[in-house]
Amino acid sequence: MxxxxxxxxxxxxxxxxxxxxxxxxxxxxxxxxxxxxxxxxxxxxxxxxxxxxxxxxxxxxxxxxxxxxxxxxxxxxxxxxxxxxxxxxxxxxxxxxxxxxxxxxxxxxxxxxxxxxxxxxxxxxxxxxxxxxxxxxxxxxxxxxxxxxxxxxxxxxxxxxxxxxxxxxxxxxxxxxxxxxxxxxxxxxxxxxxxxxxxxxxxxxxxxVKPEEITPELINQTAYLVAQEKKGPLLRHLIQEGDWKQVLVFASSIRTADNLTAKLNKNGIQAMAFHGDKSQGARTEALKQFKGGTLRVLVATDLAARGIDIQFLPHVVNFELPRSPKDYIHRIGRTGRAGASGEAISLITEEDRHHWKVIQKKMKRWVELVDTDNLDF
Structure with a gap:
């Protein structure tokens, strides 16, 4: 047709x-x-x-x-x-x-x-x-x-x-x-x-229109078991070691988004926060830079991210897990679109383990959980 x-x-x-x-x-x-x-x-x-x-x-x-x-x-x-x-x-x-x-x-x-x-x-x-x-x-x-x-x-x-x-x-x-x-x-x-x-x-x-499969085949999912205080260093390690150029990071609160953005910038990784407390001008500019490839990391809350539609987005990171499996699907669905491969990474603490199991059960797919004790970061 x-x-x-x-x-x-x-x-x-x-x-x-x-x-x-x-x-x-x-x-x-x-x-x-x-x-x-x-x-x-x-x-x-x-x-x-x-x-x-x-x-x-x-x-x-x-x-x-x-x-x-x-x-x-x-x-x-x-x-x-x-x-x-x-x-x-x-x-x-x-x-x-x-x-x-x-x-x-x-x-x-x-x-x-x-x-x-x-x-x-x-x-x-x-x-x-x-x-x-x-x-x-x-x-x-x-x-x-x-x-x-x-x-x-x-x-x-x-x-x-x-x-x-x-x-x-x-x-x-x-x-x-x-x-x-x-x-x-x-x-x-x-x-x-x-x-x-x-x-x-x-x-x-x-x-x-039936929604796409909950976990599109083109999305490679990985989870890292990590202590809460080591999440920031691990995220920076993954971005720098993988030489990631465009990363959408999800945080569950405005405060976390702002703190994480500040830490990334302090460590030489260009980042901007994207949430409801930002002015419209700041949100528009952040999205423009991110879509244009001049901003490396966008740290967003779930509500704000509803308006983010980027056709070829290579990396999505769950810095914190969302409350519902449906929101998890929405998050990782930002990547692996339009025939392009994508990578979704989740940072899991011991406290998150039960909730992570619930999300995987809903997805009907088990994701490899990598222990970070042996990683040097």
Whole structure:
């Protein structure tokens, strides 16, 4: 199946080609024709499944048929849970949109930064990507209107609800016109998501993309049994001895992330922390440097890392184990993607051993545990 088989116009197909997209992902094959037919859609898919382009491409197609407007009334709204995802989605819109004859104006709005610069840019916006709280702030200031919305996309609906945005979401939905197209994407089908689906979608096309195997074959997993006080030296040893150029390290708390980052830098290993207490500017800069290959180590907490999507990431380290096996899978899934091999390393203390067994049992795979007593570091 090719993109040319999905009902897209020559202009969009040319944009896809110029963006170096070759074959459509399964979710794109099913979603694009349904969205072009103006159907409501339910997409059950994990991060990395290609879902962003699955809804962006047909939305851009429809906008090519409309004239440029100069009002503050937005035709397309994409609601996302985090700042990083907002920026990421808007980046995809810009990537495809820059090749199109009818220029599409997109904006990403989120909290943690000044609202005034965001307000100034909103007039004439075709696609608004927004976190719920900041969207309501802008509506309250009459900076934007969603009363004539044509298409609503709710991306990562489970995370939107899990982060406590239900009240904000209810308020947003109450302000929308009754007649509109609704596209909802979620990685899980929790009860709260099911209730939202019943409320939001009318006779939807349902697409379910089965998640990849819990432990992709291309990910080489290793665990090291190490005393708590020796974790930092071991991590530095692994990075330097292996000459690792790009490493994503997971810490379970902001304090640990900051302390670990400071120690790495003190020992000549360039590192930056990435968590919710960092300003948006600092997070954007850290991610830009890390993706660009100029930053060697990014130390992240789980919540912040939801927005990190790097196609070829060679090394992931669990400096501390996450609370749930599901989070462990999400962490190691940052590597070994798009056909590239990857390495996932976990640092295990004696206190972690029972929890580590639980994670392995859930994965249905046992990982070699290397005793570090004989390692010189």
């Amino acid at each position: 090719n993109f040319s088989d999905l009902g897209l116009s020559p202009d969009i197909l040319q944009a896809i080609q110029k963006a170096n997209y070759e074959k459509p992902y399964p979710i794109q094959v099913e979603a694009i024709p349904a969205i072009l037919q103006k159907r409501d859609l339910l997409g059950l898919a994990q991060t990395g499944s290609g879902k962003t382009a699955a809804y962006i491409l047909p939305i851009l197609e429809e906008l090519q048929k409309s004239s440029i407007h100069k009002s503050r009334s937005v035709p397309v709204l994409i609601i996302v849970p985090t700042r990083e995802l907002a920026a990421q989605v808007e980046e995809v819109i810009r990537m495809f949109g820059k090749f199109l004859p009818r220029k599409v104006k997109s904006n990403a709005v989120f909290g943690g930064v000044s609202i005034n610069p965001q307000m100034i840019k909103l007039n004439g916006t075709d696609i608004l990507v927004a976190t719920p709280g900041r969207l309501l702030d802008l509506i309250a200031r009459n900076a934007i209107s969603i009363s004539d919305l044509k298409t609503l996309v709710l991306d990562e609906a489970d995370k939107v609800l899990n982060l406590g945005f239900k009240a904000e979401l209810d308020e947003i939905l109450s302000r929308l016109p009754k007649k509109r197209q609704n596209l909802l994407f979620s990685a899980t089908m929790e009860d709260s998501v099911g209730q939202l689906i019943d409320r939001l979608l009318q006779n939807p096309v349902k697409i379910e």
